[in-house]
Amino acid sequence: MSLSDIPWNHFGPINHLPTRHHSASGLYPQHPHSSAFLDHGFTQLSSAFYHPNPHFFFNMNTLSTDEMETFQKLSNEFQANVQGPAVSARQSSGAIAVEYANADPAFVTKTNALAVTHPLSRTMKGDGNCGWRAVAFGYFENLLNLQNMLQVHRELVRIKSLNVLLDQTGQQEHLYEIFVDATEGVFNQISEAIQNGIQDEGFLVNAFNDEYNSNAIITHFRLLTSAWMKLNPHRYQAFLSLPLDQYCATRIDTVRTEIDEVGLQALVDGVIEASGFAVEIMYLDRSEGEVVTPHLLTPTRPTAATICLLYRPGHYDLLYPAEPTVNMEPVVNYQYAMTSNYSPWDQGALAFDVNTSLMSIPNLMMDPSFGMAPSPMPAAPPSPYRVSPPLEVYQSPMHASPPPPPVSLASPPPPPRMSAPPPPMSSLPPRSSDGPQIRLNPLVMKPNLSHSLPVTTPFKNSPYNQAHFQNQDFEPIHWEPSDSRR
Amino acid sequence: MGSQKRIAKELAELVESPPQGIVVRLADESNLYAWNVYMDGPADSPYYQGKFLLNLSLPIEYPFKPPTVNFKTKIYHPNVTNDDKGSMCLGMLRADEWKPSSRIHAVLEFARQLLAEPMPDDAIEGRIAEQYKNDRKRYDEVAKEWTRKYAIES
Numbered sequence: 001m002s003l004s005d006i007p008w009n010h011f012g013p014i015n016h017l018p019t020r021h022h023s024a025s026g027l028y029p030q031h032p033h034s035s036a037f038l039d040h041g042f043t044q045l046s047s048a049f050y051h052p053n054p055h056f057f058f059n060m061n062t063l064s065t066d067e068m069e070t071f072q073k074l075s076n077e078f079q080a081n082v083q084g085p086a087v088s089a090r091q092s093s094g095a096i097a098v099e100y101a102n103a104d105p106a107f108v109t110k111t112n113a114l115a116v117t118h119p120l121s122r123t124m125k126g127d128g129n130c131g132w133r134a135v136a137f138g139y140f141e142n143l144l145n146l147q148n149m150l151q152v153h154r155e156l157v158r159i160k161s162l163n164v165l166l167d168q169t170g171q172q173e174h175l176y177e178i179f180v181d182a183t184e185g186v187f188n189q190i191s192e193a194i195q196n197g198i199q200d201e202g203f204l205v206n207a208f209n210d211e212y213n214s215n216a217i218i219t220h221f222r223l224l225t226s227a228w229m230k231l232n233p234h235r236y237q238a239f240l241s242l243p244l245d246q247y248c249a250t251r252i253d254t255v256r257t258e259i260d261e262v263g264l265q266a267l268v269d270g271v272i273e274a275s276g277f278a279v280e281i282m283y284l285d286r287s288e289g290e291v292v293t294p295h296l297l298t299p300t301r302p303t304a305a306t307i308c309l310l311y312r313p314g315h316y317d318l319l320y321p322a323e324p325t326v327n328m329e330p331v332v333n334y335q336y337a338m339t340s341n342y343s344p345w346d347q348g349a350l351a352f353d354v355n356t357s358l359m360s361i362p363n364l365m366m367d368p369s370f371g372m373a374p375s376p377m378p379a380a381p382p383s384p385y386r387v388s389p390p391l392e393v394y395q396s397p398m399h400a401s402p403p404p405p406p407v408s409l410a411s412p413p414p415p416p417r418m419s420a421p422p423p424p425m426s427s428l429p430p431r432s433s434d435g436p437q438i439r440l441n442p443l444v445m446k447p448n449l450s451h452s453l454p455v456t457t458p459f460k461n462s463p464y465n466q467a468h469f470q471n472q473d474f475e476p477i478h479w480e481p482s483d484s485r486r
Numbered sequence: 487m488g489s490q491k492r493i494a495k496e497l498a499e500l501v502e503s504p505p506q507g508i509v510v511r512l513a514d515e516s517n518l519y520a521w522n523v524y525m526d527g528p529a530d531s532p533y534y535q536g537k538f539l540l541n542l543s544l545p546i547e548y549p550f551k552p553p554t555v556n557f558k559t560k561i562y563h564p565n566v567t568n569d570d571k572g573s574m575c576l577g578m579l580r581a582d583e584w585k586p587s588s589r590i591h592a593v594l595e596f597a598r599q600l601l602a603e604p605m606p607d608d609a610i611e612g613r614i615a616e617q618y619k620n621d622r623k624r625y626d627e628v629a630k631e632w633t634r635k636y637a638i639e640s
Binding site: 178179 | 488489491492495496499547549550551581582583584585586587589612
C-alpha cells in the first residue's frame with residue numbers, strides 16, 4: 001500500500017508520554033544532533049516573553065555559564081521515570097475510558113465507544129520503544145493464538161531469511177546474530193507451547209519483560225526495518241524530512257527512539273506484511289467522530305490475524321477487538337436442529353423474533369417490556385470499520401418448508417459469516433398490528449407453566465436445558481445428519 | 487548470554503586485525519567487559535609519538551548501551567575531561583546516538599580520529615576548546631608538552 005494513505009493529521013494537542021529520553025551521561029554542551037530539549041526550552045522561552053506576569057520572564061543572560069552547564073547536565077541525564085512492565089497483561093479497556101473521564105468530550109465519547117468495540121487492551125511501557133514493542137509482541141501473540149505449528153515454522157524461516165536484507169545493507173553477521181538468536185528463541189518457545197497445548201500467552205509477556213530479550217528482539221526488528229527502507233528508498237524518501245540513511249541512523253537504528261508513521265509503515269511492509277497478518281491502528285485523538293479513527297497499514301485482504309494498535313500521540317498500546325461473530329452465532333438454532341427427539345419443545349417455541357445477542361442475557365426474555373420493543377436492538381453499536389458486520393438478527397423460520405414436529409430444520413441455515421450486512425428487518429415475517437410484538441409460545445399463556453417459561457429452555461448453557469449436564473433429566477444431544485441436513 | 491558471545495567475537499576480530507595505531511587487550515583475562523586500549527598519537531597531531539592508555543568498559547547491557555572510554559594517560563584535549571577520569575563522551579558514544587549495530591572497532595577508530603581532529607564545538611573542556619579555535623599555536627604547544635610529559639616513556 002502507499003504511504004499517502006496514512007492520516008498525517010492525527011496529532012492531538014495532548015502528549016501524555018515522553019517520546020524522547022535523554023539518557024546520555026551529561027556533558028556540556030549538547031551535541032547538535034540531539035538538541036530536542038533545547039528546542040523545547042526555546043519554545044518555552046519565547047512564550048515566556050509574552051507572559052503578562054513579569055515573574056515568568058526568564059532571561060538566559062541571567063544564568064551563569066555554570067548554571068547553564070548544570071541545567072544542561074540535568075537535561076542530558078533526564079530519564080523519564082516510567083513505571084510498570086514493558087508489556088502488561090491484558091486488561092479491560094474500560095481503564096482507558098476512566099483515564100479520560102475528565103478530559104475533552106471527544107476523548108470521553110471515543111474511549112467509551114472503544115471499551116465496547118475493543119474490550120481488552122495491553123499497555124506498552126512508554127520508554128521510547130512502545131510502538132516497536134507493540135508490533136513485535138502483537139505479531140508473536142497472533143502466531144501463538146493461531147496454534148499452527150506449520151505456520152510458526154514458516155514464519156521462523158521467513159524472518160531468518162530476512163538476514164539477506166541485513167547482509168545487503170552492510171550489516172555484519174557477528175554483530176546482528178545475537179538479535180536474530182533472541183527472535184528465534186521466541187519462535188521456539190511458541191512452537192513448544194503449541195506442542196504442549198499451551199494457549200496462554202504468559203510466557204510471551206515474560207519474554208518481552210526480560211530486558212535483554214526484549215531489547216534484542218526490538219533491535220532485530222529495527223535493523224530489518226532499516227535495511228528494508230534502505231533497499232526500497234523510493235517508497236519512503238518522499239515522506240522524510242532528512243536523507244533516508246540519516247533517518248535510519250538517527251531514528252531506526254538507535255536504541256530508544258520512538259517509532260514514527262514512516263518507520264511503522266516500513267516495519268509493517270518489510271517485516272510483518274508477508275506473514276499475512278493485518279496491522280490496524282486506532283487513532284485516539286480529538287478529531288471529529290464518535291469512535292477512534294481506524295487505519296489499516298496492510299493491504300485489504302482476508303487475514304487470519306490482526307495486530308491492532310491503539311495510538312495516542314506519542315504512544316502505542318495493543319487492542320483486542322470484541323469477538324461478536326462468535327457470541328452472536330445462533331447457537332440455539334444449531335442445537336435445535338441437531339436433536340430429533342426433543343420432547344419439551346414444540347415448534348411454537350422457536351417462533352420468536354429472537355435477537356441472539358440479547359438471548360445471551362439471562363432473564364432478559366422474561367421482561368415483559370422486552371416484548372413491547374419495536375424491534376430487536378443490537379447489543380452493541382455496530383463497529384463501522386468491521387468488514388463483515390456481525391450477524392445481529394436471528395433468521396426467522398418463515399422461509400423453511402412447513403416444519404414437521406420436531407422442529408429439526410425450522411430455520412434456514414445461517415448465512416456465511418463473511419457475507420452481506422445483517423438481513424434487513426423486512427425479511428421478518430409480518431406481524432399483526434395488535435398484541436405483543438413477539439409471537440409467544442402458547443405455553444406462556446398457561447399460568448401453571450409460567451414458572452417454566454420455555455423461553456429459558458433453549459439456552460445452551462442453562463441447566464433447564466435437557467441437554468445441559470446439570471439437568472435432572474440430562475440427555476446428551478444426538479446429532480443426526482439425516483434430520484438436520486435434509 | 488548473547489552479549490558475551492558478541493563481545494568475544496568483537497574482541498577476537500580486534501586482536502586479529504586491529505585498527506591502525508591501536509592495540510587491544512583484556513584488562514583482566516577473566517573479565518570480558520573491561521579492555522585496555524593502547525593508542526598511538528596520530529601523526530600530524532601534537533599527540534604524535536605519545537602512547538596513550540585508554541580503558542574501554544562495556545556495560546552489562548551492551549550492545550544496547552554504548553561502551554565508555556576513559557583516557558588513563560593524561561591528555562590535553564578539548565573533548566577529554568581534564569581530571570583523573572579522562573572521560574570522553576560524544577557522537578556515537580552518547581547513549582541516545584548509540585546504535586546496537588555499531589562495533590567497538592568503529593568506537594576505537596572514532597576515538598583516535600578525535601585525537602587528529604578535535605571537535606571544539608562539542609567540547610567538554612571549554613577553555614581548551616577556546617584555545618584550540620583562537621590560539622592553535624599555544625594549544626599545540628601545551629598538548630605536545632603534556633604528551634611528552636605523560637605519554638612518552640623516556
